[in-house]
Amino acid sequence: MLNVTKTFLPPQEEYNAILKRAWDKGWITNRGTLVKELEEKLKEHLGVINLLATTNGTLPLQIAIKALGLTGEIITTPFSYVATTSSIVWEGCTPVFVDIHPEYLTIDEKKIETAITSQTSAIMATHVFGNPCAVEAIEVIAKKHNLKVIYDAAHCFGVTYKGKSIFEYGDVSTCSFHATKLFHTGEGGALFTKDKELFDTLFYLHNFGHMGKENFQGIGINAKMSELQAAMGLAVLPYVERIKKNRERVAAIYSEELESLQQLKVRKEAIWNFAYFPVIFPTEKTLLQVRENLNKSNIYPRRYFYPCLTNLPYIQNADSPISQDISKRILCLPIYDDISTTEVLQICNIIKRSK
Ligand SMILES: *Cc1c(COP(=O)(O)O)cnc(C)c1O
8 A cells, every 4th residue: 555655664673772761761751861862963954043842743833823922813825734724723813815826835925915904913824845935025025014924834844945944934933743744753843933032932832831840931831742752753863864865766756757747846946855746637537536546556645735724614705716726636646765666657657547
C-alpha cells in the first residue's frame, strides 16, 4: 500500500539510546535536557534566532493569537488545513477569507486590502505546501494598516526565502512536527519570532504563565514538548537532509512525467522542501477517476486541501471561488523518503492512462 506520506522512523536503537538519557535522569517532561538540546540543534539547522518547541503545531497558532492580543477579524486563507481557521474561531476571533492566487495557492496579496475593515487586527496566512506567501507585499500592507502577521508555516521545515529561514518572516511563525510532516517528533511543533520580548510572552503562555516555580506572569496554557517527543526529533534530525534529497528525487520524476498537469508554482527566490507534491486536474471528474484507478492499485493519494475551508459548518457567507475550485481539482501524490523510483513511475503511468 502506498499512502500520500509515510512517517520516517529512525533506527529504533538510535531512538532508544536517546530515550535512555531521559530514563537515566528520571525526567520525561517540563523542558528537560532533550527538549533544550533539540531546540539548540534546530536553531542551528534552520538558522533562526528564537525557537520554542511545543507539543503540536496547532497550539502555537492559538498562542500566537493570544500573545499578540488579537481581537475582531483576522484575514486568512481558505486553502489550508482546518487548524488555521479553527484556531482563529477557537480564540474568539472571526476569520475573514481572502481568496488564493491560482498558481502559488497562497493568499492573494492583491485582494487583502479590500477585506480590511475597522475590526481587522491581523493577517494569518499559510505558506501552503511549503510555498512562501508574498511576504514582502503582506508586510507592506500590515504596516500600512497596523496589522499583525502570523504565518502558519506548518509545512515549511527547512524552507528559505531570499536566503533566510521562512520562519523569520511575520510577527510570529509556527511549524508542525506531526508524524506526517517532513521533520517530526511524533506530535510536536514550534513557535518562532525575532522579537525577544514577544518570544518571552510566547514562552510564558506555553507553560501556564509560569514565571519561576511560584510566580505567574499571566494566564497560560500547556503546550510543552515532552522529552519523549524531543528524543524522536533528535533521532530524526540527522536524517533530514537525506529525507529532503529523496523527496527531491521523487518530485523531479513527478514534475517531468506529469508536465501536462498543473503543478505548484514555487515562488522565485524560495528554496523549497518538497513537503508535498500536488497536481491539479482539469476537472474534479478526472481527479475522481484518477483516484479510483490509483486506489485499485492500492495507492492512496490525498485531497489536500478539500473541502475548501469556506465550507466549514461554523463559517458563514464565505466566498472564495478560486480556492473552492482548486480544492475540488487538487490531489497530493505519495512523496516520502523511501518510495522507490519504480513506484513513482507506476503512479505516473496510472495517472497518464486515466486521462
Ligand atoms: C499539520 C498542520 C497543522 C497542525 O499541526 P499539528 O501538529 O497536527 O497540530 C496546522 N496547519 C497546517 C497547515 C497543517 O498542515
